[in-house]
Amino acid sequence: MSARPQAYRAALLYSLDDPASVGVAASYRHLEDGLLLVEEGRIRALGPAAELLPGLAPTVEVRHWPDALITPGFIDTHIHYPQTGIVGAGGEQLLDWLTRHTYPTELRFADRDYAGQVARFFVGELLRNGTTSALVFPTVHPESVDAFFAVAAELDLRMLCGKVLMDRNAPPALCDTPASGYEQSQALIERWHGRGRLGYAVTPRFAGSCSDEQLHLAGRLLREHPSVHLHTHLAENRREVTWVRSLFPERSSYLDVYAHHGLLGPRSLFAHAIHLGDSDCRQLAASGAAVAFCPTSNLFLGSGLFDLGRAERLGLKVGMGSDIGAGTSFSLLQTLNEAYKVEQLQGRSLDPFKALYLATLGGARALGLDERIGSLAPGHEADFVVLDWNATPLLQFRLQHTTSLAERLAVLLTLGDDRVVQETFVAGVSRHRREG
Incomplete structure (x- = not known):
């Protein structure tokens, strides 16, 4: 893990709880322009970039993805x-x-x-x-x-x-x-x-x-x-x-x-x-x-x-x-795509925020590790992914026809696969970076 503080700027999205328990609106946190601060393999802080950037030490490197979404790994x-x-x-x-x-x-x-x-x-x-x-x-x-x-x-x-x-x-x-x-x-x-x-x-x-x-x-x-x-x-x-x-x-x-x-x-x-x-x-x-x-x-x-x-x-x-x-x-994105279809065959629709929960915080809870992984909340281990909204021509074109975060997330979970994953961080260290 890197001991030097790092900052990552992009849209941030993570689950707070199961939508089935608290309702969709209370189940997630989204920051359209957020900043994630990482130190010694853990998330130390996150919030709106405009609020956190002025307080950063001059030595802290900020990596910025204007057209990407950061979620928990x-x-x-x-x-x-x-x-x-x-x-x-x-x-x-x-x-x-x-x-x-x-x-x-x-x-x-x-x-x-x-x-x-x-x-x-x-x-x-x-x-x-x-x-x-x-x-x-x-x-x-x-x-x-x-x-x-x-x-x-x-x-x-x-x-x-x-x-x-x-x-x-x-x-x-x-x-x-x-x-x-x-x-x-x-x-x-x-x-x-x-x-x-x-x-x-x-x-x-x-x-x-x-x-x-x-x-x-x-x-x-x-x-x-x-x-x-x-x-x-x-x-x-x-x-x-x-x-x-x-x-x-x-x-x-x-x-x-x-x-x-x-x-x-x-x-x-x-x-x-x-x-x-x-x-x-x-x-x-x-x-x-x-x-x-x-x-x-x-x-x-x-x-x-x-x-x-x-x-x-x-x-x-x-x-x-x-x-x-x-x-x-x-790809858990593709796995969620199939989960959506399984739900449809049983007369239900899988909400995109429920899908995000299942692949992140829900999985952490299933393993009894939700105090450590599955979230971007401060104190959690800095396992996160950078997802490229524009990874494929179809995804880029389709997202031009969306009007809400829920719709954008649903499209990402349906059309996304390994090409969407721009970078994968483990304990604050980049362990995969997409070529090109």
């Missing part, structure tokens, strides 16, 4: 870095897709050097798309965790990751045992959790790939290390739900499998959560757990439509997940 609450090489591999729904595409790809991640190469490319894609924090699936191999965290630590990223736990219903070379999974996870937690801006997530792949003993030991890890997270999949596909029910006939639901083993809590995040009853959703909300809304992968694999309206009614925390590689874009 995007937060991806569910993504698989080893699946970067199979994005767009189609033809099947979830369980067959795992067998045909995912498991053969993940076998290669026992090789630390290969895992490191993929991790570096993966992180580069995140930054190119304005994503500054993510909850990341590796593979069952400890080497895959070491490789990812090494790259993230080098760039001072706020990242969460943890070794996959999987002791059945997968290729033998991708299976651990309850004991080895527990021991390897313990070692990785000691090595990486709390190092710099890194955090560990206990990561059973999903109930279908874990025995009762493995899930029991995952719960034990959470009890022994109360500051780590829990990251897994839940009720993504109807066939998957039926299969899990057959594997755990004594449990009342898919969610109850996890609840029985102590995996529900305020630091738990469940990806997808599409095919759940109301009682399970209420239990998730009451536990303080969160879910990742993954529209591009849900559509690509034909898994179903996430009910965001129900989540709002029940007070369930929700973040956005690209879910690379069943997901089809690293």
